[in-house]
Amino acid sequence: MSVEPESLEALIAEFSNLPGIGHKTARRLAYHVLSKPKADVERFATSLTNAADRVHPCPKCHAFTDLDTCSTCTSRAGAKSLCVVEKSSDIMPFERSGVFKGLYFVLGGVISPLDGIGPENLHLPQLVARIKDEGIEELVLALGSSPEADSTSLMIDRMLAGTNVKRTRLARGIPMGSDLEFVDEVTMLRAFEGRVSL
Amino acid sequence: MSVEPESLEALIAEFSNLPGIGHKTARRLAYHVLSKPKADVERFATSLTNAADRVHPCPKCHAFTDLDTCSTCTSRAGAKSLCVVEKSSDIMPFERSGVFKGLYFVLGGVISPLDGIGPENLHLPQLVARIKDEGIEELVLALGSSPEADSTSLMIDRMLAGTNVKRTRLARGIPMGSDLEFVDEVTMLRAFEGRVSL
Numbered sequence: 001m002s003v004e005p006e007s008l009e010a011l012i013a014e015f016s017n018l019p020g021i022g023h024k025t026a027r028r029l030a031y032h033v034l035s036k037p038k039a040d041v042e043r044f045a046t047s048l049t050n051a052a053d054r055v056h057p058c059p060k061c062h063a064f065t066d067l068d069t070c071s072t073c074t075s076r077a078g079a080k081s082l083c084v085v086e087k088s089s090d091i092m093p094f095e096r097s098g099v100f101k102g103l104y105f106v107l108g109g110v111i112s113p114l115d116g117i118g119p120e121n122l123h124l125p126q127l128v129a130r131i132k133d134e135g136i137e138e139l140v141l142a143l144g145s146s147p148e149a150d151s152t153s154l155m156i157d158r159m160l161a162g163t164n165v166k167r168t169r170l171a172r173g174i175p176m177g178s179d180l181e182f183v184d185e186v187t188m189l190r191a192f193e194g195r196v197s198l
Numbered sequence: 199m200s201v202e203p204e205s206l207e208a209l210i211a212e213f214s215n216l217p218g219i220g221h222k223t224a225r226r227l228a229y230h231v232l233s234k235p236k237a238d239v240e241r242f243a244t245s246l247t248n249a250a251d252r253v254h255p256c257p258k259c260h261a262f263t264d265l266d267t268c269s270t271c272t273s274r275a276g277a278k279s280l281c282v283v284e285k286s287s288d289i290m291p292f293e294r295s296g297v298f299k300g301l302y303f304v305l306g307g308v309i310s311p312l313d314g315i316g317p318e319n320l321h322l323p324q325l326v327a328r329i330k331d332e333g334i335e336e337l338v339l340a341l342g343s344s345p346e347a348d349s350t351s352l353m354i355d356r357m358l359a360g361t362n363v364k365r366t367r368l369a370r371g372i373p374m375g376s377d378l379e380f381v382d383e384v385t386m387l388r389a390f391e392g393r394v395s396l
Contacts, residue, residue: 004290005264011249014242018227025218031287032217033246034253034262041250044212045243048231051209052239055232064232066203089229092202 008034057088060130062106062123064088072104079103080137084127084156086110086144100140105130110143110152119155127156131165141169206232255286258328260304260321262286270302277301278335282325282354284308284342298338303328308341308350317353325354329363339367 004012008030015026033041057063058070065071072091081102085091086109094100108123131139141156143149157167173191174183183191202210206228213224231239255261256268263269270289279300283289284307292298306321329337339354341347355365371389372381381389 005249005253005262007245007249007252007264008262010245014245017238017242019230020223020226027287027290028218029216030249031262031285034249035285038250040215041246044215045246045250047205047208047212048239048243048246051203051205051228051232052236052243054205055203064203064206064229066205087229087233089225092225 057106061104062088062108062126063091063104076101076103078134080135081140082131082134082136082138083140083142085142086149090142090144094142102138102140103134103136107143107152110146110148111155112148122152124156124159128159131160131163136165138166138168141167143169145172255304259302260286260306260324261289261302274299274301276332278333279338280329280332280334280336281338281340283340284347288340288342292340300336300338301332301334305341305350308344308346309353310346320350322354322357326357329358329361334363336364336366339365341367343370 011030011033012023012026015021015029016023018026021029033044054066055064056066058065058067058073060069060073063070063072067074079102081100082105083094083100083102084105084107086107088106091104091106094104105127106123107127109117109121111117111119111122130136139156139160141153143153153169160167171194172187173194174180174187209228209231210221210224213219213227214221216224219227231242252264253262254264256263256265256271258267258271261268261270265272277300279298280303281292281298281300282303282305284305286304289302289304292302303325304321305325307315307319309315309317309320328334337354337358339351341351351367358365369392370385371392372378372385
């Protein structure tokens with residue numbers, strides 16, 4: 001026998017659909033939400049529908065935006081550097097560090113035959129068109145560090161062979177503040193291979 | 199400069215309000231939600247408002263319900279055992295184990311002067327009234343194992359001194375499947391003190 005009301009069960013099911021949220025956490029969240037004033041829950045629901053209604057991929061860079069063209073594509077129009085990321089949420093770390101003042105492009109994933117993601121599922125033609133249309137001079141490939149990301153970067157690199165576009169990728173090594181004792185083998189291998197003279 | 203649309207930021211803020219969800223996880227959840235079809239997001243939003251609209255505390259036991267009186271209070275009317283829990287979500291473990299066939303009562307918290315929760319914030323008068331009205335014979339105090347819960351149990355015990363109501367509390371000891379090596383001191387102390395002969 002279940003003692004939970006049906007509408008509560010439905011809410012628990014919705015929370016369970018979120019990544020990294022198991023059934024127990026979903027229950028805790030749903031009970032928490034119901035312990036709040038009704039106005040708070042309404043505001044949560046409204047923010048969900050608002051975000052779904054207003055946010056869409058920018059037609060130029062495919063990052064999430066609620067404008068016709070995203071603020072970055074507009075304010076940095078004319079920049080000659082383009083940073084290619086896998087997904088929209090990968091842009092924030094660049095912006096937080098303030099290190100990059102160029103344009104972004106969201107590829108929409110990396111090639112992964114096991115997951116059924118081929119080149120045709122990515123925004124590759126749009127990327128090539130944008131590089132050409134806007135006269136991009138440097139392409140920073142920032143597609144993560146999985147083998148799939150590596151081979152996708154390699155493919156993009158080959159697609160642009162014979163053009164004047166400079167292709168770079170992010171440096172790999174020991175992250176800030178990490179204890180050498182706990183660094184994994186691949187990171188260590190790459191950090192050692194990429195060592196620089198003092 | 200923020201590259202995130204305002205409605206996305208609002209959604210992240212809502213997720214951050216949930217217990218155990220930090221800003222980074224909130225961002226991940228919000229981006230995940232936006233990557234889903236709009237119909238899924240609408241369904242999530244509807245389940246939030248539905249739950250907030252329909253679910254309310256049962257007037258008899260204060261557990262969440264979407265009925266006038268909750269199904270447990272109705273189907274087990276006349277039972278003479280009453281299990282007192284802190285919050286609505288504490289009922290489920292009892293129902294899952296199937297060990298208890300009596301009624302429940304949600305106290306709404308435990309006395310905690312540091313958090314500003316005194317006896318007047320709990321459903322104590324309603325508890326006493328229900329015990330009297332329904333001729334409850336056994337009260338199972340299942341208020342958790344914090345010092346605050348203990349003193350609340352003690353207070354309820356004293357309130358019922360001089361009545362014929364039997365008061366019990368859950369046994370304390372080593373939980374099922376736990377490794378003795380990792381059992382904390384207080385649990386060990388209680389398990390040892392409460393040892394039973396074979």
